[in-house]
Amino acid sequence: MRRIPAFRGYIFDLDGTVYRGDRLLPGARETIEGLRAAGRRVVFLSNKPIDTRESYARKLRCLGVPTRTADVINSSFVLARYLGARSPGARLFVIGERPLLAELRRAGFRIVANGDRADWVVIAFDRTFDYAKLTGALHAVRRGARLIATNPDRTCPVEGGEIPDCAAMIGAVEGATATRVEVIVGKPSRITLDVCLAQMGLRARDCLMIGDRLETDIRMAREAGMAGALVLTGVTDRRTLRRSPIQPDYVLRDLRELLAAR
Amino acid sequence: MRRIPAFRGYIFDLDGTVYRGDRLLPGARETIEGLRAAGRRVVFLSNKPIDTRESYARKLRCLGVPTRTADVINSSFVLARYLGARSPGARLFVIGERPLLAELRRAGFRIVANGDRADWVVIAFDRTFDYAKLTGALHAVRRGARLIATNPDRTCPVEGGEIPDCAAMIGAVEGATATRVEVIVGKPSRITLDVCLAQMGLRARDCLMIGDRLETDIRMAREAGMAGALVLTGVTDRRTLRRSPIQPDYVLRDLRELLAAR
Known part of the structure; x- marks a missing residue:
């Protein structure tokens, strides 16, 4: 594996990269502190639309990583x-x-109820998804609403397994309406990357994306001509990596490997 | 339009063909009585898995059409x-x-709960569909269960509109699991037609399928080399018919046109 050069900006995925559940992953705090001390820009990027940026920033602070709300980008934002x-x-x-x-x-x-005219149906990861919401989406589409979604993830890792994520809600709405979602803003979309780059004031070629998912974190980086580092502390193991058509520029056992190059 | 010959067996779709909501459609009773009096076999075929054959037979009897449970085939059966x-x-x-x-x-x-090992996940039109059921399906598939569904309909017509049908539940499960449903037994599947033919003791070429939906009723007939008659009392109008790649052998304004040929 190539030695990792220094970058001006670092975009860190959160779950599986910086923390797992409620525990920081090895070296996360020292690495982020070290990068900041060396004058690098750092932002955190999550596809999860189930919490606000404020609460992700608060969680990072509780775990010992000083973070402002503005340093966190998620798919609902x-x-x-x-x-x-x-x-x-x-x-x-x-x-x-x-x-x-x-x-x-x-x-x-303006958030409207089932039966009201809507301009858009917003589809997100929703653990309270039910038949009434599905019916509301169908009726809104029949009255002209367009479809937009937060993130394309099929499942979300949780303690002891995984639960259905936004791709399930997208599948349900597309199944009922025979209409495709027009835009999915979350990773790997360029839409999300552009928000991160604007926040850092940097260009893609000056930055490194660090994440644990090939099909979102690494794919977004590759498609933008940006460097991508896969960290093996999350959902991807070496076997999955070998079989994937999406390959990162760097593979990290943990985040400390970034510090050698700071 | 060609004159309709006599057939040995008649397969009638129910909603939109024999009745609409709680009212018989024009000529339904006389036509079915007339065909039976002429010695023809008649069965009723619905893609709906939300009621039992017994209750569809009871409904037909209440509407004045004598019907045994054995004369009704639906997708759950x-x-x-x-x-x-x-x-x-x-x-x-x-x-x-x-x-x-x-x-x-x-x-x-044996019906199992979320978390138990299952051989199959059965996906049906379900107005009580929710995130817990979706999660149970995901977990069952992760533990090896295969996917089978009752019917491919996107929506179900109801008083004043339509509500999401089985294609929505299929889309949700496929979205979360990245696994395709192996079999959808309902119309237009040959599986359903074979059950009807076995019930009548007839071959496809001896029968006429009568229904209001091109993509299920008429498609099933065409794919089996069976005659299909579209009746315009349900979801399909002449404009939709003209634009469809699926074309029936006969088009009926109402069911009485079948009697001319009995």
Whole structure:
């Protein structure tokens, strides 16, 4: 494996990369501190739309990693920014949890109920997904609403296994409506990367994406011509890596390997 | 349009063909009586897995059409027969409503809960579908269960509109698991047609399928080399018919046109 050069900016995935559940992964704190001390820009990027940026920043601080809200980008924030630039104040029917609804309301959107006309149906990872929400999405699409989703992940790792993620909600709505989702803003979309780069004030070629998922973290980096480092502390093992068509520039046993190059 | 010849057997779709909601469609009773009086075999075929054959037979009797349970075939019955021949006594995790669960238990299957090992995940039109059922399906597939579904319909017409049907539940499970459903037993599957033909003791070429849906009723007939008559009392109008790649042998304004040929 090649030696890792220094970059001006570092985009860290969260779950499986910086922490796992409620514990920091080995070397996460020292590495992030070391990079910052060396003048590097650091942002955290999650595809999860089930919590706000504030709560991810709070969690990182509790774990000993000083973090401002502005240093955290997640898919609900990216979606609110994306729609805000294209359909400000739009009427949204939302399949999603409370923090997403709060984020969208704060961004000036109007959340509508089943039966009301909507401009967009927003589809997110939703552990309270049910038949009534599915029916609301169908009715909104029949009345002209377009489809947008937060993230393409099939499952979300949890203590002792995994649970269905946003791809399930997308499949349900597409199945009922025969309409494809137009935009999925989360990783690996360039939409999300552009929000990160704007936050750091850097270009893709100046940055390194570090994450544990080939099909989101590493794919986003590769498609943007950005360097990508896979860390083996999350969902991907060496066997999966060998078989994947998506290959990272670097493979890290843990984050400490980034410090050698700071 | 060609004059309709007489057939030995008639397979009638139910909703949109024989009745709509709780009212018989024009000519339904006289036509079915007339065909039976002329010695023709008649069966009723529905893709709906949300009621039992007994209750569809009861409904037809209440509407004035004498019907035995054996004259009604629906997708939950076909699924129970299909699995019964291949995996007798199998362990099933079911996304479906109570009548389907009852039908499967009567057929000797064991219904398992989320977390238990299952041989198959059965996916059906389910107005009580929720995140817990979706999670149970994911866990069953991860432990080796195969996927089978009752029917491919996207939506089900109801008073004043439509609601999500089985394709939504299929999309959700396929989205979470990245696994395709192996078999969908309902129309237009040959599996369903074979159950109807066995019930009548006739071959496909001796029968006419009458229904209001091109992509299920008429497609099933065409693929089996059987005659198909589209009746315009349900979801399909002449404009949709003109644009469809699936074309029936006959088009009926209502069922009475069948009697001319009895």
